[in-house]
Amino acid sequence: MPPITPAGYAFIGLTAIVAVLVAILVFAVLRFASAARDTRRHGSGSMETALLSAALQEAVSKLKAQEQANRARAEASERLSEQIVAGLTSGLLLVGVEGDVRILNPAARRILGLQDAALPAPWASLLGPWPALAGVVGEGLRSGTPIIRRAVSVGTPARPLHLGVTVSPLAEAGVTGQGAICLFSDLTSVVALEEQLRMKEALARLGELTAGLAHEFRNGLATIHGYARLLDPATLEEPERTYVQGLRDETTALGEVVHNFLNFAKPQPLTLVPLDLQAVVARAAEDAGSDAVRIAVAGPFGEVEGDEVLLRQAFSNLIRNAVEACQAAGVAPVVEVVGEAGGADAWVCVTVRDNGPGFAPDALERAFQPFFTTKASGTGLGLALVQKIVVTHNGRVWATPGAGGGAEVHVQLPRPRG
Numbered sequence: 001m002p003p004i005t006p007a008g009y010a011f012i013g014l015t016a017i018v019a020v021l022v023a024i025l026v027f028a029v030l031r032f033a034s035a036a037r038d039t040r041r042h043g044s045g046s047m048e049t050a051l052l053s054a055a056l057q058e059a060v061s062k063l064k065a066q067e068q069a070n071r072a073r074a075e076a077s078e079r080l081s082e083q084i085v086a087g088l089t090s091g092l093l094l095v096g097v098e099g100d101v102r103i104l105n106p107a108a109r110r111i112l113g114l115q116d117a118a119l120p121a122p123w124a125s126l127l128g129p130w131p132a133l134a135g136v137v138g139e140g141l142r143s144g145t146p147i148i149r150r151a152v153s154v155g156t157p158a159r160p161l162h163l164g165v166t167v168s169p170l171a172e173a174g175v176t177g178q179g180a181i182c183l184f185s186d187l188t189s190v191v192a193l194e195e196q197l198r199m200k201e202a203l204a205r206l207g208e209l210t211a212g213l214a215h216e217f218r219n220g221l222a223t224i225h226g227y228a229r230l231l232d233p234a235t236l237e238e239p240e241r242t243y244v245q246g247l248r249d250e251t252t253a254l255g256e257v258v259h260n261f262l263n264f265a266k267p268q269p270l271t272l273v274p275l276d277l278q279a280v281v282a283r284a285a286e287d288a289g290s291d292a293v294r295i296a297v298a299g300p301f302g303e304v305e306g307d308e309v310l311l312r313q314a315f316s317n318l319i320r321n322a323v324e325a326c327q328a329a330g331v332a333p334v335v336e337v338v339g340e341a342g343g344a345d346a347w348v349c350v351t352v353r354d355n356g357p358g359f360a361p362d363a364l365e366r367a368f369q370p371f372f373t374t375k376a377s378g379t380g381l382g383l384a385l386v387q388k389i390v391v392t393h394n395g396r397v398w399a400t401p402g403a404g405g406g407a408e409v410h411v412q413l414p415r416p417r418g
């Protein structure tokens, strides 16, 4: 084998260097390719994650928007039901299954005078001052059956209150016990109007029935009285003198009864004019008072539309009764007539108050009935006439024991409209 020349050595060296370079290049290419493969693989994974998280975020925000809309809808419907309950002109009272009053709307608070009642409160104690209403609610709760428009009177003579009550039982799923929704309307003005109408009709019928009879009776009485007067007791012997005197006294007394009764029973056409009520009351006080008996008159009275003659007669009857009651009990009469505006000025209430013994227990109920009297010489038509006059003026009259003893008679008259 020929020796290797320097050029050969140079060639071999060069070849080796080239081989090493090629190997390095191949290695670099292979590393690059694997790196590129890795990059490609890792890059697609993070894209999937990004897509997934974007979709999730979108779903979450959609859910949130839906939840907000639902909450707004629920709030709006709650507000609406609150507005309906608050705006009802009828009273609404809701008793929960545990027996507490949960809702008492503004109308219920106003009608029952329970403006400041704190809720929840046990229904029986909350309605304690209104036993008749509590009775209906209790019945509805016990029976579990509806009570429809039951008429209930819960007021006092001074503040009559008539309610139309509906109770609907209320059961909660899965809860033992019975609740109820109670709706009630104030029918006081309707009942008062009915009562006025009934009384006016009864008085009109009485007037028609008795007018003819009383007229005949009065004629007969006048004849007896006339004959009795022809017999002069002074010229008569006993016992005839006593008989004739008795005849005269009785016919005089009977004549007065018939006169009063006719006055009471006859139809009374009203002459309505605007009146200064204080002046009318002052004149009545003059009629019924005397120098020895002072009648105090204190306002405000204001103006009413009325018949001056009749109203004056009504108030002087009341003042006369007050004075007579005191005198009969041996008390120096202190009689006050006090005017008071009420019902947002829709009516005026006049109270005649005295310091006498007050109404006898059975007299309070019957005082306004014709012919009811506890006096030996009374006809018992005074208060009946007062009632007739007040009712024909679309008013109301009632009697109560006085706050500080004595008697009180209250007359309520409507104020002119407009």
Ligand SMILES: Nc1ncnc2c1ncn2[C@@H]1O[C@H](COP(=O)(O)OP(=O)(O)OP(=O)(O)O)[C@@H](O)[C@H]1O
Residues within 6 Å of the ligand: 321, 322, 323, 325, 354, 356, 357, 358, 359, 360, 363, 367, 368, 372, 373, 374, 375, 377, 378, 379, 380, 381, 382, 383, 384, 407
């Ligand atoms: N102020 C009063 N205090 C106490 N009792 C009264 C008072 N006013 C009326 N009464 C009672 O009411 C009854 C009826 O009164 P009313 O005015 O109708 O008739 P009277 O006064 O008895 O008779 P008349 O008015 O015909 O004289 C009276 O008899 C009396 O018992």
Ligand SMILES: [Mg+2]
Residues within 6 Å of the ligand: 317, 320, 321, 378, 381, 382, 383
């Ligand atoms: Mg009288």
